[in-house]
Amino acid sequence: MSKLTPEKSIVVLVSGDGSNLQAIIDQISQGKINGKIIAVIANKENAYGLIRAKESNIPAIFIDHKSFTSREDYDAELMNNIDNFSPDLIVLAGFMRILTSEFVEHYHGRMLNIHPSLLPKYKGLDTHQRAIAAGDREHGASVHFVTPELDGGPVVLQSKVPIFEQQDADELAERVKQQERQMYPLVVSWFCAGRLKMANNKAMLDDKVLSEMGYAIG
Numbered sequence: 001m002s003k004l005t006p007e008k009s010i011v012v013l014v015s016g017d018g019s020n021l022q023a024i025i026d027q028i029s030q031g032k033i034n035g036k037i038i039a040v041i042a043n044k045e046n047a048y049g050l051i052r053a054k055e056s057n058i059p060a061i062f063i064d065h066k067s068f069t070s071r072e073d074y075d076a077e078l079m080n081n082i083d084n085f086s087p088d089l090i091v092l093a094g095f096m097r098i099l100t101s102e103f104v105e106h107y108h109g110r111m112l113n114i115h116p117s118l119l120p121k122y123k124g125l126d127t128h129q130r131a132i133a134a135g136d137r138e139h140g141a142s143v144h145f146v147t148p149e150l151d152g153g154p155v156v157l158q159s160k161v162p163i164f165e166q167q168d169a170d171e172l173a174e175r176v177k178q179q180e181r182q183m184y185p186l187v188v189s190w191f192c193a194g195r196l197k198m199a200n201n202k203a204m205l206d207d208k209v210l211s212e213m214g215y216a217i218g
């Protein structure tokens with residue numbers, strides 16, 4: 001991989017398993033991402049993502065949201081912890097909290113999220129069950145820049161999976177996660193190569209504005 005731009009530093013926020021985190025760790029160790037994860041922070045003590053971080057010698061920090069009386073106070077503490085590392089990029093990888101607009105604005109243009117639906121469909125929770133219940137034939141995941149509107153920031157990349165008859169939400173979720181583990185490291189690699197930016201609330205790759213469905217080949 002060419003290193004035309006300096007290596008980018010990344011803080012990853014997780015709440016659970018951290019399989020997306022692991023995919024990014026793996027691609028960094030394979031030299032496919034011009035970046036380094038300098039900390040993993042979780043709001044849940046038992047988040048397996050913290051163990052994955054420790055196994056890769058990445059500082060792993062637990063900040064308990066239950067110790068704070070307000071969302072503002074928690075986000076301020078989270079921000080302090082993140083800013084201690086001065087990261088270039090914040091990666092939300094299954095971080096299951098609604099963020100205050102102060103927090104989101106502070107990381108304007110340098111915070112990415114992955115959401116398990118073909119945005120703008122199914123913002124929020126229970127996306128797999130909602131897609132099945134609606135009779136959709138396809139579902140998927142989206143990587144997007146984070147803006148104050150929940151799951152509403154500009155999409156960078158989407159990946160689709162078919163919904164088969166009789167498929168339950170857990171099976172569908174696993175198939176979506178297989179796609180996520182391919183697409184999230186790719187988008188992180190674009191950002192770390194200096195190719196991906198947000199400008200005027202649009203995602204731009206190689207100085208071209210991406211469509212509302214994100215990057216498409218051709």
Ligand code: GAR
Nearest residue numbers: 016017018019020093094114115116
């Ligand atoms: C992923 O499916 C991600 O899309 C979803 O949480 C899962 C985390 O998996 N995120 C959201 O629902 C955010 N609204 P992981 O912990 O194995 O990476």
